[in-house]
Amino acid sequence: MHIYDIAVIGAGPVGMFATFYAGLRSADVVLLEGTAQVGGQPAALYPQKKIYDVAGMPEISGQELVATLAKQMARFSPEVRLSTKVTAINEQDDYLELTTAGASIYARSVVLATGAGAFAPRPLAVPYDHNLDGDRVLYTISDLSKLAGARVAIAGGGDSAIDWALALEPIAGQVDLIHRRNQFRGLESSVNQLTHSHVHLHTPNLIASVTADDQGLELDLRPVRGEEHDHLQADYLLVSYGFASDNKQLRAWNIDLTHNQVSVDRQLATSRAHVYAIGDAVTYPGKLKLIASGFGEAPTAIDSIMTDLYPDRRAPLHSSSMIH
Ligand SMILES: Cc1cc2nc3c(=O)[nH]c(=O)nc-3n(C[C@H](O)[C@H](O)[C@H](O)COP(=O)(O)OP(=O)(O)OC[C@H]3O[C@@H](n4cnc5c(N)ncnc54)[C@H](O)[C@@H]3O)c2cc1C
Known part of the structure; x- marks a missing residue:
């Protein structure tokens, strides 16, 4: 021993x-x-x-x-x-x-x-196929270059979500950020940078469902107040709700x-x-x-x-x- x-x-x-x-x-x-x-x-x-x-x-x-x-x-x-x-x-x-x-x-x-x-990262709280985890639904990214040219949707409104959005902006083909409030909870300088970036902001929105097909992911977005649903196509969804x-x-x-x-x-x-x-x-x-x-x-x-x-x-x- x-x-x-x-x-x-x-x-x-x-x-x-x-x-x-x-x-x-x-x-x-x-x-x-x-x-x-x-x-x-x-x-x-x-x-x-x-x-x-x-x-x-x-x-x-x-x-x-x-x-x-x-x-x-x-x-x-x-x-x-x-x-x-x-x-x-x-x-x-x-x-x-x-x-x-x-x-x-x-x-x-x-x-x-x-x-x-x-x-453990806070999970996306809508029912979805968990076989997508680590494949199309991500909780972290170890190599940004793997998302070069891809359509990346990010869920979250804190520092991490903003950091990911800004880091991906020059690499990904399109970046969409979905947050349930109009205000972001990030460093003022980062929020400023975000509002002047090419990141598409979807606020105040919730993700109602996530489905996948050969074309990638389809996100059903619902406004926090109101009924009109919106659909967003993405190759990857990065969930950044903290941990x-x-x-x-x-x-x-x-x-x-x-x-x-x-x-x-x-x-x-x-x-x-x-x-x-x-x-x-x-x-x-x-x-x-x-x-x-x-x-x-x-x-x-x-x-x-x-x-x-x-x-x-x-x-x-x-x-x-x-x-x-
Ligand atoms: C988004 C974010 C940004 C940050 N930015 C900064 C920054 O800019 N500068 C800075 O100084 N700090 C920053 N921090 C804080 C910093 O990451 C932490 O202070 C640091 O990681 C603490 O290190 P640690 O080794 O004490 O603990 P951790 O990094 O939490 O590591 C603890 C490890 O212990 C393991 N573990 C736990 N329980 C067990 C068990 N029972 N058996 C075996 N293993 C176990 C865990 O799996 C984990 O790997 C940031 C934190 C976050 C979340």
Whole structure:
């Protein structure tokens, strides 16, 4: 039976950086991710959106950030287990047993980097053939160029929907944005850009039905008030209604929570011995749910764990002294 020094739960940007940092400190580390891919929110929810507030990166897309983190993490070849959702954490003699759908995983300490919890995009709430999901009905786009020249309808009125519309405008053949209000809930500059773009706005409209044939999709649009239906042809429908996260799991883990966020002390330790938490999952006074903040929390948590596990092992503070 192998007992890791550290099991990091959640391969979002913060869990990935924590795994790298554990490698830097020569920890025996495993990274566990419930979904089939690394990258958390940036990979799943906004791969093409630009991020401007990660230190040292003037401008980077969600997807590029995740690729960079994967490269950084690969330096120490950590073990990464995808599609491995942790459902329980139980104390054994002097280690913790993590329950997954497959085999149990054993570790002397755990770092929760579970973000907003297991997340999923909010679904389109009209009956339609779900075989179209991932084919003609999309919830995210990993490669914009695949939609070159296509007719793309986007459902939603928030930042993400506007970002997708603006990103697709120069690439797609036609972009239609369907929103149930006249006002959009995006950054003022983005909304301005949208109203001056070639994106066709359908507001205030609801999608009443979606059907598919050889020609593509037909969307039945209904005004929020009124009876007249409108029909819109599209090759793809991108549903951008935000996402719902489920961190109910945390409540079963016997960890102190504040408003469903994990309460941590200055060392990022939770109320459970040998269980630490970082990133969007945690709360403390002044906490900001930003990638940069989570990156800052990772070294503190890993250092606390290593000091606890190996009190006699001293490591230099600077990475330049650790990697030759
Ligand atoms: C549209 C949008 C735009 C954003 N733009 C910015 C921005 O410009 N700048 C910025 O700093 N931040 C931005 N953010 C916020 C940023 O994405 C988050 O702060 C960041 O992703 C938090 O990283 P994390 O690793 O803590 O969590 P997450 O990215 O949420 O990753 C958590 C991971 O843990 C996994 N997981 C959860 N539970 C389990 C379990 N039980 N077992 C195994 N795995 C599990 C999840 O599947 C997920 O992969 C944005 C967020 C959104 C939604």
